[in-house]
Amino acid sequence: MAPDQPVRLENLNPACCTAWLHEQDLCLTCAMCASACPVAGVDDFDPRKMVRMVSLGMVDQVVRSRWPWICTMCGKCEQVCPMGVGIADITRRIRSLRDDNRVPGILHKGLAAALETGNNLSLPKEDFIFILEDVAEEIAEEPGFEGFGVPIDKTGARLLTTIHNKLVNTHTEDLKPWWKIFHAAGEDWTVASDNWEGTSWGYFTGDDEAMKIMAGRIVENMRRLEVDTLLWPE
């Protein structure tokens, strides 16, 4: 949108988004949201501007802008909004309207990999198991953790935990704290060898269907392994 081009109201379609349940049409333009926002002004954008553009029917322009991806949906804006406009939810809704191949960075690639293979890295099952067992052996060498092992696919355990993909990629050390706590507590726990991914990037791309699939797989793991408690630290 060229800043020097006047926008003519009669060319807009303010009714386009009245079905959204985010109350954007209640905006009083007070700018409390913009004052609270840590990235107001970046890209010459702010939450009030986004809300007003949606309300006026300028959705395509907002969808094309980078700002909804720089916003972290932290919710400072809606925390102070006197009219209860769901501003962070509007950001997410806007993100959902981007074409998949124009989603910035690795967000869509990671999600597509997760939907196809069960995890964001497309990490094969054998490699996943190898990494977990390798880290477990390191823990077993520490005093107080002799005999430690990682219970993979244990049927009937009390607790199933998911795994953040970075913990089997660049941050394997960070697998250890929870496992040590489980050991100390005498917890009866397990990890699934398929669909173990704890992140759900549909949350970031505004893809509810993908989130439903990811969550459904975790529930299916609980059924398959007859586990009734889930720890999902992501």
Place this chain on the structure above:
Amino acid sequence: MTVFDLIIDYIKSGRIRLDRRRFNVRATYHDPCNYGRRAQKRFGHGYFEEPRWIMDQCLDDWIDLHPNRLHQICCGGGGGALATGYDEERIFHGRRKMDQIRATGAQMLILPCHSCHGQLNGIKTTYEMEDLTVKYLWELVADCLVR
């Protein structure tokens, strides 16, 4: 089950014991947006007091950031920002969080979120705070285990 409820259950039932003297440094705690403010709005309960109770079991000296709880400032790495490639904007986003942390004089920052950990550990050098230790809440608990 949340990470907080599980750890609190282990402590209160005596399944784990913690030593509060492991860390002889001042610490502070960061409220992630999704466990706090957003959970409060979505589910009617923000996890504000639970992590603070756990902090009390692990540390003698820790102080809150200001502002905190519902009015906490975002780390700048959430909502997928670590994976968009807009790194310059993401690092700028974290400037107020780093100011908050610096103002406490804390040498150790505790938080319970993978995104916040990646962001704040990653940008601390840019803000000349490379000596700040950034630790997961469950990592703090594991470090304080009495065996």
